[in-house]
Amino acid sequence: MNIQGKSTTGRENSMRKGREVEHECVIQEQQRVNGTGCDEKAVPTPHPPESEGDTGITMTAKSRRAIYCYGEKQVGPEVGKEIKNRTDMFRHLQISPTGESEWAWAEQAETGGLLAGEVQARLQRSCLAMATSPLKVCIVGSGNWGSAVAKIIGNNVKKLEKFASVVKMWVFEETVNGRKLTDIINNDHENVKYLPGHKLPENVVAIPSLSETVWDADLLVFVIPHQFIHRICDEISGKVPKGALGISLIKGIDEGPEGLKLISNIIREKMGIDISVLMGANAANEVAAGKFCETTIGCRVTENGLLFKELLQTPNFRITVVDDADTVELCGALKNIVAVGAGFCDGLRCGDNTKAAVIRLGLMEMIAFTRIFCKGQVSTATFLESCGVADLITTCYGGRNHKVAEAFAGAGRTIEELEREMLNGQKLQGPQTSVEVYRILKQKELLDKFPLFTAVYQICYEGRPVQEMLSCLQSHPEHI
Incomplete structure (x- = not known):
């Protein structure tokens, strides 16, 4: 793009090529969000802005609305029809064009298309990509x-x-x-x-x-x-x-x-x-x-x-x-509950076989919980990444949740007291996460489907005996 109409340099050609790749990424993202791809006749056709009178998007007959962006500033759909070209856009935003590397755009249809959060994420990425300083x-x-x-x-x-x-x-x-x-x-x-x-x-x-x-x-x-x-x-x-x-x-x-x-x-x-x-x-x-x-x-x-x-x-x-971001995050949260259960078993001196059962059944509950409550995609393969089974094993053998839970099984003191005594000011995540999970499951009437998660909460906060950890394993739905 050359606002003054001068000849295009090699650097500008390179930047134009970069924008073409960016435009293609946006279209691919739109197809991913829509699930089955997009009808070409119903989607704005992107192309690099070439002149002062060009917005950078060619609107087809079936196109609905567009968002035009410049840096971090955005012209929403409510004013999109007023913006006919770059000059109008700059006038509306009360800014001056200072270089084509600052140009960014995103498209949004009335039905389907990019979600608002994804548009914002792409704008943020574009802004960082344009950064000239570290x-x-x-x-x-x-x-x-x-x-x-x-x-x-x-x-x-x-x-x-x-x-x-x-x-x-x-x-x-x-x-x-x-x-x-x-x-x-x-x-x-x-x-x-x-x-x-x-x-x-x-x-x-x-x-x-x-x-x-x-x-x-x-x-x-x-x-x-x-x-x-x-x-x-x-x-x-x-x-x-x-x-x-x-x-x-x-x-x-x-x-x-x-x-x-x-x-x-x-x-x-x-x-x-x-x-x-x-x-x-x-x-x-x-x-x-x-x-x-x-x-x-x-x-x-x-x-x-x-x-x-x-x-x-x-x-x-x-x-x-x-x-699979949501699954990754849920793995990191839920494994701490399982680690508390593993600590209870070690405190009761149940042995390695029982502990292995806690880990396996805990993993099954992690997968089931994620599939029920995760709004995005859930890939079983994600549980095989480090965030899944690897983190679960490590936490059940050496983490602070396991350590405090093992002490709790024979100490006769509360989780909060042990946390203060053993963790030097650090906070446990497993017991607190079990509180939130318990409330969510109770609200959805799903407590019986997650006996391990439920038992950890009840032992930590309702005074149930630690031995109930074994009972929940013996009657687990996975064995029925």
């Missing part, structure tokens, strides 16, 4: 897992020109041995409370102010206990750049009036940014020590998942990207 990364959370991830990201960004060299990490301020935790991290480069013994890169900067951490971030990594996600999102809503992208490493779910609510959807709705998820068999201390492991990124926009893979992958932290 992408700024921030980490929301600084516990055991958050600090391990900070070590990976801090080392990676120093080697990759695409990312800014300084990584901000939000730290909930605490006093440790008379010193502020942020001061310890920034001066000694170690999170002595939550990840002792592992040095953090010097370019990871601990910041006690959440808004100061996120205000200029292009990429946000969320890694906090899921119980706090509403408060955190409410605090930073409207303070994050509109074109930002996020990834959630949070293992948990939420329960509301309509039932199941994924943590990624809470972030997406409250903050208006696209969110990918990362789940896998990743014991934080082993990751921080550089021991080999695998993990899974689930995404709705493949390019966003691949961007986070580039940010996070190392020779010993290998990442697979899949588009």
